[in-house]
Amino acid sequence: MGSTGERIKEVLRGVPYGCVATYGGIAASAGLANGARTVARLLHSSAASDGLPWWRIVRADGSIALRPGAGMEEQVARLADEGVAVGSDGRVDPAVFGRLSRWS
């Protein structure tokens, strides 16, 4: 291990239930200063295949990165199951978003 993908996966597995994290935050925790795109790519590539909590990853402003019909519905549903409310504009509950979102 040590490859970028592995590190990102590790961080993703560390995201607790009922919380959300940002692409930039995950990248930063993985050691990538600006690897937001890399995280997104990895998730799109093999999140479901590797059992990663892809639904807990949202944009920097708390909005869902996926577009309607491309999995957004699924993400919203999964978050709702964990107690994370999503607004009609596609943004997660500010309370939960303020709770995590950046891990320093």
Added chain:
DNA sequence: AGTGTGACTTGGG
């Protein structure tokens, strides 16, 4: 080795 692309981010008009 070069080019294109993506579930991003930030800043400016």
Added chain:
DNA sequence: ACCCAAGCCACAC
């Protein structure tokens, strides 16, 4: 609030 441009990183062709 909305749209556009530039920056950055890893991967596939």
